[in-house]
Amino acid sequence: MGAGDESIRVVGILGAGRVGLVLARLAVNAGYHVLVAGSGSPGRIASQVAALGPAATAAEASVVVRESDAVVLALPLPRYRDLPVEALRGMLVIDAMNYWWEVDGLRDDFADLRTSTSEIVQGFLAGSRVVKAFNHMGYRDLDDEARPAGASGRKAIAIAGDDAGDLAIVARLVDAFGFDPVVAGPLAEGIKLEPGAEAFGADVDAVELRAMLDRFPASQRGRMVARARGIRPDAPG
Secondary structure (H helix, E strand, O other): OOOOOOOOOEEEEEOOOHHHHHHHHHHHHOOOEEEEEOOOOHHHOHHHHHOOOOOEEEOOHHHHHHHOOEEEEOOOHHHHHHOOOOOOOOOEEEEOOOOOHHHHOOOHHHHOOOOOHHHHHHHHOOOOEEEEOOOOOOHHHHHHHOOOOOOOOOOEEEEEEOOHHHHHHHHHHHHHHOOEEEEEEOHHHHHHHOOOOOOOOOOOOHHHHHHHHHHHHHOHHHHHHHHHHOOOOOOOO
């Protein structure tokens, strides 16, 4: 059983790239059983997943979704439309994806500052409970910076979601993975964690990460978001 949250015993990860495998390693180290699905057959990633230890298993995406207590999306963002909507209904889905226009191409939907990319994912997975997490720290830092709770210099991971209970679950998961959780706010506030925001790429402690989030409205990116959303410059948040 994972040390962080008794409601999650099995962590599923859809995506076996650098971020997906790092998150799988962190989950294994935290005491969870982990199921990982790549873009092809499980055999293609079996050796990489086996290297994480006996608690990690390569599996078909359908098995990952069916047998996991929470599913992490570590896929290229445009592939969100390939997700099994019905199979994920009712599940806690952790969105670790980002919009990379250099790779994904110019996309009006992902570039629309009136919404965050996690809200787009939530709209597609209407029956799921989406929380944004693990997207703003680079995979190398995720791999290198995990520390026990209370350790000096421990770094922070921001999360955003609409349900307080789900945020609490993901916060415990973040803590178990080796980072201090910082709640950015509802899912719409996930835009503060996306490329272009100061917090994106942040490898800092909780105090500094909170300060970055608080500075967002006054930043150039924050002012652009406010204009797109029709928010007055003096409005809170």
